[in-house]
Amino acid sequence: MSITLPNRQKRQEGAIIAYFIMVAILVSAIACLAAYVTQTVKNAQRRSDMIRAREYAQGGALVAAADLDAACTNRSGGLCSNLLNSSKAPYTLEPDSSTAEENLYQRKIATPFSNQTVSAQIWIPNAPAPPEAKVVTTAKVGEVTQTATLHLKMQFGYPAAIISDHPGTKQSGTSKGVGQLGNVVVSGGKGGPIVVDGGDGLAILENGRANVEAGAAVPPSSISMTNFNSADQIPDYTADGSTDQLFDFNRFIAVADASGNHYKDLATFIAAANAAALKPRGALEGIIVVDIWRNDKQFGSLDPTHLPNGVNVRGTLVFNFSPEFGPMDKIINTATMNINPADLSRLNPSDPSTYPSGYPPIYTNPAKNPVNVDISSQGFANFTADDDLPALMYNIGILDIHGNANISGVVYSPSFMEIENKKDGQIQYFKGALIGGGGIFFDNPNGGKSIVSFDGKALDVLATSMNKGKRAFAAYWE
Amino acid sequence: MKLHNYRATETSRRRLAARSGFTLVEVLVASTLGLLVLSGAMLFMDFAGKSFSGIAAQSLVTGQAGNAIEFIQSRARLATSVSNDASGNVLILSFDDDFTKDSNKDEKPYNDRDHLEQFQFRNGDGKDSTTSDNSLIYLPLANGTSNRVLIPSGLRKLPGKNVFSVTNGATVLVRFGIIDSYARDHYQGIEIQGTVVPLNRPSVTNVVSIIP
Secondary structure (H helix, E strand, O other), X not given: OOEEOOOHHHHHHHHHHHHHHHHHHHHHHHHHHHHHHHHHHHHHHHHHHHHHHHXXXXXXXXXXXXXXXXXXXXXXXXXHHHHHOOOOOOOEXXXXXOOOOEEEEEEEEOOOOOOOOEEEEEEEEOOOOOOEEEEEEEEEEOOEEEEEEEEEEEEEOOOEEEEEOOOOOOOOOOOHHHHHOOOEEEEEOOOOOEEEEOOOOEEEEEOOOEEEXXXXXXXXXXXXOOOOOOXXXXXXXXXXXXXXXXXXXXXXXXXHHHOOOEEOOHHHHHHHHHHHHOOOOOOEEEEEEEEEOOOOXXXXXXXXXXXXXXXXXXXXXXXXXXXXXXXXXXXXXXXXEEXXXXXXXXXXXXXXXXXXXXXXXXXOOHHHOHHHOOOHHHOOOOOOOOOEOOOEEEOOOEEEEOOOEEEEEEEEEOOOEEEEOOOOOOEEEEEEEEEEOOOEEEEEOOOOEEEEEXXXXXXXOEOOHHHOOEEEEEEEEO | OOOOOHHHHHHHHHHHHHHOEEOHHHHHHHXXXXXXXXXXXXXXXXXXXXXXXXXXXXXXXXXXXXXXXXXXXXXXXXXXXXXXXXXXXXXXXEEOOOOOOOOOOOOOOOOOOOEEEEEEEEEOOOOOOOHHHEEEEXXXXXXXXXXXXXXXXXXXXXXXXXXXXXXXXXXXXXXXXXXXXXXXXXXXXXXXXXXXXXXXXXXXXXXXXXXX
């Protein structure tokens, strides 16, 4: 028996086609899968590149922000010239991209990256003391480009209740003499409490030594001292009597002149202060400048006899010592000083949560508000609502505060600062910060209450001269 | 004249017909060999199909997981605050809509919480263990109705872990897995976890966090 396949040749040809179709299907399936996997891998690679590019861009933004911060804290030149002339990371001004409102500085950042560069742009408002800046960085990895935008605020960079930039000495005593050598001394506390509260900052930030007597409530952990010649050194922004100080005194005097608040001698100031105190919630308002002359007939009259209701100010009190004064010359005030006073009715020295603030002042006369006083015609930038103005400042010499004090805001002196609670029952309360350049002596030898408490809101946007003391802080990312 | 030899032609035709057939043995051997080859091909196709399916599924879940966590990180990185619900199934992010407007009156116009966004781990039947109906949803407005499905199914929690954990308001930890429930390709899956520190977090929060 045999089986016959008719037309054998044609069947063989058909089988080859079938095999070919099967192979084609198989190859197509493999090709599709390969294409799919390849596409997926490409997507993963692209995502990886995107993440890397973004990380590089953000890292570059931080490097550029650090460059800007270094330019801020280097006081040998202006902010922009420091950027241009930096030995480590010089930027170039791009006039074509700059506008009337802001200037563009840029550079390529290669360090600390490996085989990667980031293009960094710093946009700075065209102002003598720019309050903010913007960093835009771009990084490209593979075919992916990512951009990071970081907005920076220029804020006071030394958050502490007591700030002293004097190099000081190595002495550890708690006498006034040790303070006069440029150190911070907090003494007393045996009869009544003496507190230095750092809040969310430090209690004491000092280039020299900070010596605290045993009875004073100042936690050692909130003290940073002997910072001179270290990376944490506070720059010297307190040159006695010079125009190179933390504040531009002439700018404040210009506001006082324009708003009728400049008192040329103590007699007119005392008269104005007494007149103001007679009114309900009476106080002198605005920036109050008092010229102090050595031969002023009322030189010793800052006392309760001549100021029975004390010195009451809403705003800023400037003691403008004449050039004849030296750093250790002093004027003593035993009268009560209320500058932006806080409500102390619930004050409990052992509980920092009861430390109120009277800052910022609320003006009853808008014309006295420094924000509303135009001094641009005198070559000064007007104050803005964002500015933090100090409560009390003097350009040289010593304002020795012996009486009651209720002051909210910054107290500034380029010289030795002397605050002594001389009588039982007195309250010396400072909410903000004390910034001194010649040592600070804070003393409560009797039964009064003495408190210095840090308030960041009173100094983070301090209206310093040419942004002195300011550092670049990251505000927000876009 | 040449005469045709019919006898010779007939004989030749018969011989040809006898040679063109197969014997039974030949057919049986050929059939057996054919079946073997065919079953081998079928087995190959089956394994190849499973392998293809597995590769495709693995690529899919890997891509889904990578895209999802990258998207969560990109949003959390720019949030002004981050938090999670008690179950760890919902991540809540807040954003400042206008950096020049101080909505919360704290003198900082750039740290407001103008709108909330959410990432939600959802299970369809109330049970986290049934992964086929678990999904990851993004709500561009927490109180709105529109949403975007980031992972439509197969989402699962890692053993003993929440999907979202926030420590100190400063560090977001995201952990989840995706499983492809197709049994024949042997359940492809991926587990992924990542952290992100919001760059616009409140300044009072620190960045030193203990990852739970």
